[in-house]
Every structure is written in C-alpha cells, then in structure tokens.
Amino acid sequence: MKQWEVVIGIETHAQLSTQSKIFSGSPTAFGAVPNVQANAVDIALPGVLPVLNRAAVECAIRFGLAVDAEIAPRSVFARKNYFYPDLPKGYQISQYELPVVIGGRLAIQVAETEKVVHLTRAHLEEDAGKSLHEELGPQFRGKSGIDLNRAGTPLLEIVSEPDMRSAAEAVAYARALHALVRWIGICDGNMQEGSFRCDANVSVRPRGRTAFGTRREIKNLNSFRFMQQAIDYEVQWQIATLEEGGHIEQATVLFDPLSGETRAMRSKEDAHDYRYFPDPDLLPLVIDQPWIDRVRLQMPVLPAAKRDQLVSDYGLSAYDARILTASLDSARYYEAVVAAAGSANAKLCANWVMVDLAARLNREDYDIGQSPVSAQQLGGLIARIGDGTISNSLAKKVFDALWNGEGESADEIIARQGLQQITDQDALETLIDEVVSANPAMVTEYRAGKEKAFNALIGQAMKATRGKANPQRISELLRRKLTSTS
C-alpha cells in the first residue's frame, strides 16, 4: 500500500466584536426578531453608500499584530459578485488583491510537539443574511424566508497556508486561533451562534511528492469535534477513491454530522466566477504607523508570552501554564489569586484554580469570569493555607462556604466557624495524653509492633481536634509520647 500524506489549509470566518455593522449603523446583536437589525444600507436600497467602521479595522490591526503579520499601509475593498437571495446587493464587499493583513504565523501544539502554521492573509468583509428553507410553517407557502439581520456583520476571514498534515493538527490550529481571537478581544468565539466558523481545504498526495493533490473544501465546520470527524472521513474517502484508481474532482462539500459523511455540494463545472473588482463606493483603506503603534500599546500580553511569564516568575510547569492561559479571563484570574495569596504560594494557587475551582465551575457550568468565588477571596483562603492557619482539608470547607456566599472572606469564615489549626504546643500535648490514656488497647498493640494501631491513634487525635490540627505535627508528638513512656 502507498503511503499518503494529508495536506490541509483552513479558512476561518471570525465575526468581529463590534457594536455596529461594518458599513452601517445597525446593531450586530445576535437573536433579534427577523429584519429589525437591517437598515437601508444592509438591505441594499438604491442610493445608499457604505461607510467603514473604525472598530472593525482596529480588530484587523490587533489580529495582525498578534500573529506577527504585516499590516498593509493601504488595502482595497472589492466586490465579490454572486446571486443569492440573502445577499441583497448581488455582491459581497470583501478584499481581494490587497488585504489588510498579510502573512503571519501561529504556533500550535499537537501532543508534545510544537509547530508553526503560516498564515497567508486576513481580510475584512461583510457577512450575508440568512436563508430559512425548512422548519417554516404552511403559511410560508413553500417559499424560502430571508432574514437580513446578519447582513453586513463585520467578519475577518483568516486564511492559513496548507501547512497542516493531519486532522489533529487542523483541530489544534483551529483551537489556537479560537483562543487567540478571544484573548485579543476581537471575536466572542461563540461557535453555536456562528461567530467562529471554519472551512477546511483537504487533499492527499503520495508521500514525498511536492505537488499538491486536488483539494475538496469542507464548508462551515462549526465545532472542533465535527472538524475532526469531517477531515478524518474526507481523508479516508480521498485515499480510497485514489487507490481504487479513481480521481478527485475539485469540489465544495458539506459534512453531515448525522451520517458522519461529507458530500459534494457543487462541482467545479458550475463553480462561482466571482468577477472581483475594486468597489467604487469605497476608497482605499489607509492605516498609518502611529495608528498601529497606538493599537499595539493596548494589546494584552499574548498567550505564549504569558505562559513563559508564569513559568519564569512563579516556577509553574509548562503544562500548568498552558492550562491557566487557556483564556485571558483564566490567566487574569490566576494572577489576581497569586496577588492576593502571595507569590510564595503561586504553585498552590495554580492547583486550586486548575483543580478545585475548575471542577466546581465545570459542575455548575460557569465560566471562570462568572465564578461566585472571586480571585481575591480564593487568594485570601490560600494565604491561610500557606501560613498554616488552616489545613488543606478544612480549606475545602471554607471554599464551599465562600462559594455559597456564607461570608465575605476566608478569614471571616475561619473565625466564625473556629477552624484555625491548633498550633499551641501545650494544648496539643494535653490532647495527646488524653487520647493515649483513653485507648490503652491501641497503645498495647502499637507497642507489640502493629503500625496500624499508630495510625488509628492519629485518627483518634485528629477526631478530637475536629480536624483542626496538622496531622504531621500530631504524628510527631504522638510518636514522641509513646517512645518516652515506654
């Protein structure tokens, strides 16, 4: 059997987080009743003119800076002509020959290996409206319904080079890009609502050959799981077709999540000929260096740099740093916890955020930004573990109390519930004396060499303190007591 190499490039449409549309003053909010967010520009009434939204351009600049790309000092909007009822003008305003972002790179992680995916370009364009064909009642008389609320929503189309060599790499790229656009605040990343959608160009070639095979484009992948399934299926299908002596025809295909198969939508014969040309309604977009510099100053530290910072400043493992920088909210939360708990407790903070807090958030289906326990509260709690005021197990009780809003701070809850560890030496020794005299049988067994009996005695002592002593300390004192009186 031949060895095949998979080649994948990805185009992503990221909906930009602006208040108004890219060329009109209509709102961009999701979920409004049909056609109330579509003004004369959006529905393309005669005589209207597009006026470009500054914030959409700024999003493109942010993205370009984040992927180390060139920001074009001059870029041009073009008309992409095609006919479809949800495209009222008969063309989409996009960018063609001169896009706003040129080149760029994105590091991805697959298993333990890091790889750089190169970007071709990113350009600004407007979204189309929505056509509703099914689920319409009989009053729709078998017609299609058009909702133009989405028409004119700003999009950044991000095009990668065909650098990916497996479905896993494609998914890793999509995830890294998804995390990045959210991190820099240009896209909310909501895939269910279509804010972030990917098309994958997939081809295969015999290993060692440099020419690409014929590609098929899988459209509108709106989840990472579907992306993985769709590419896996497509690759298998292409290899099987070629090995049976068939050939691949360039086509656009759709993934059907129910059957797990991809199926051709339109073949090259009737592929669209978009007849791009510069849009005479729009002048060239000029971005000068001072503007780029201003945007650069407002950029957050990027995920990769933040990971390095966490490793070098707090001694975290690369793995922990990666988990904590999954989102900007998560990274900021963690840093606020450390600020409250003290950097000596940075590792303990990482464990609490990644394990205890994450488990609880997950169970209640909250984002970290919605955590009922604030970073300051959690940091305050961890400070009390760090300085020995409370044991780790009692800290979990305090955490629950904070989660349920039973107190403003860990200190308040510890004081009210009397949870401080008993550190007073005399008090602990008295307590151990009592345990020893109350359990003569266990003491005898211990002296007969049964280590189990010793653990049972520790258990008795911890019970007597209601968990408020350090088990290590109890063990030491008990051992000394039993040795001295033997």
Place this chain on the structure above:
Amino acid sequence: MSLTPEQVHRVAHLARIELSEAEAHDTLCHLNEIFALIETMQAVDTQGVEPMAHAQDVAQRLRPDRVSETDQLEQRTTFQAVAPETEAGLYLVPKVIE
C-alpha cells in the same frame, strides 16, 4: 482578441440575463467593439504605474463604532410595505436550496 458565442452565454448566465440567439449575436458584436477599445488602451506602456483602486487619490473615511438606528421595527414595516411577499418579518422568495 475576440469573444466566442459560448463566452457570451457564460457571461450572460453569470449576470442572470436571458439572451436569445439573435441577442447573443448582437451582444457579441458590441462586446467585441469594447474589446477592441481595451486593446488600444492595453497598448499603452504602463510599466511602473501602480494600479488605481479609485479615481480620487484620497483615503477612506472611517465611522465611529456606534449604533445609529432606532425604531427598527417601524423601519422594517416601511421597508416591507414594498416587498412582494413577507411573512412573520421574513422576506419570502422562491425556494432556493443548493
């Protein structure tokens, strides 16, 4: 360079224009005249001249990101009054499925 009748039909199809054979023939003649004009222009040496995207040498003005529309439901009513068919706020069109 001159166009073939097939190319004329293809362009007509892309523009969603229905042409009879007679019209296609006339159109072919018109388009060939335009092509002759283009050939004359292409004879000009444009080496080193940057392509223009617009007739005026000015940059795009930008709009602040503000929602300027209010009373959109009322606006929809106005727009849809002249639409051939609407239902439940949607514009209705002949069924299109790809």
